[in-house]
Amino acid sequence: MTTKTEAAIVQEDIKKLADDLKDHIHQFEGSSFLITGAGGFLGNYMVLLLKYLNDNVLEKPAKGIFLDNFATGYEREVVEDENLQFVQHSVIEPFETDIPIDYVLHMAGIASPLYYTKFPIETMDVTTIGSRNMLELATKHKVKSFLFTSSSEVYGDPAPEFVPTPETYNGNVSITGPRAVYDESKRFAEILCVSFFRVHQLPVKIVRYFNVFGPGIRPNDYRVLPNFIERAIRNEPLEVHGDGLNTRSYCYINDGIEATFKVLFSDMNGEAVNIGNPALEISVKGLAEKVAEVYDGEVAINYIPPPHAVYADSDPKRRCPDITKIKEAIGWEPKYSLEEGLARTIAWYQSVMKD
Ligand SMILES: NC(=O)c1ccc[n+]([C@@H]2O[C@H](COP(=O)([O-])OP(=O)(O)OC[C@H]3O[C@@H](n4cnc5c(N)ncnc54)[C@H](O)[C@@H]3O)[C@@H](O)[C@H]2O)c1
Secondary structure, X not given: OOOOOOOHHXXXXXXXXXXXXXXXHHHHOOOEEEEEOOOOHHHHHHHHHXXXXXXXXXXXXXXXXXEEOOOOOOOOOOOOXXXXXXXXOOOOOOOOOOOOOOEEEXXXXXXXXXXXXXXXXXXXXXXXXXXXXXXXXXXXXXXOEEEEEEEHHHHEOOOHHHOOEOOOOOOEOOOOOOOHHHHHHHHHHHHHHHHHHHHHOOOEEEEEEOOEEOOOOOOOOOOHHHHHHHHHHOOOOEEEEOOOOOEEEOEEHHHHHHHHHHHHOOOOOOEEEEEOOHHHEEEHHHHHHHXXXXXXXXXXXXXXXXXXXXXXXXXXXXOOEOOHHHHXXXXXXXXXXXXXXXXXXXXXXXXXXXX
């Protein structure tokens, strides 16, 4: 079976990422990176990027310490060598190491509604206690930069006049609703990070992702896009819950990871910044039609009642980032179209599902 890492499409993405980040090579050179949630969808691309840079670009290799407890189901597929080391560890417990750390990318989290509904307390613990533990560790190691991965979910269901949503919007979040375990813990972790910046001058960055997708995103976790792609490949009808008019803005993984490293290496300390692609806002219905169009084969679309509270009334009506801030601060702009991102993701699914 082709593993998710071996797939040619992933290798191509990683090479392209290394190229797009070439102005930052001096920051990778000989630096050490602690990445939590490194076994996840986004974490895996970061690990592969470090491996690629070590093997092909850097004179002095980067070091990586990768923490994951493999809580949310990715089968363990670990990339390791003498410089890159995986440690099976839950960030809910403190982590100690003598290895110097230059950069922390705190990605661990329980991000899929399917899992955070099943494990609500763990979901809050990883983002609150886990973030506290990583912030303490980063302070002790006097890191050059600490990056926390927050979410567009901190905005809840924005009022129409706040879409596209800027970072200054304070959110419309249900305090105890079905999504609150995720949304409220991300909100808490943001102010925890900002407090470490204010009190300890820890150079903290916060990114708010808007629906990053691409090769490696796990099927069967109730995120709508992987579900559509998997069903298309299996010749099953795509299921749109309700009227399918709610929107999301999709951002291809390479755009998301490039932006993340650029923010990590920037001086955007103590503040949050949106990462997403406003040009790719599309309704769920429109997305089903787009998957059907990009997929090379017959695809039917069915409309069914929402099976889950998280997807019923609490589902935000529009999700679209205002990305003026990141554009002005570091000059980042997304490059991938929805068609290209979908074609690459479908090709990846086909390569790993065919065996
Ligand atoms: N992908 C997106 O569109 C998106 C959007 C908004 C926010 N985010 C955030 O970005 C981060 C990465 O997202 P992803 O899509 O790669 O998610 P993912 O679920 O694929 O990866 C998260 C990883 O964290 C690990 N993890 C969970 N609990 C842990 C614990 N206690 N200790 C150590 N590891 C633990 C999981 O095993 C998993 O490998 C998450 O914090 C997520 O909330 C992602």
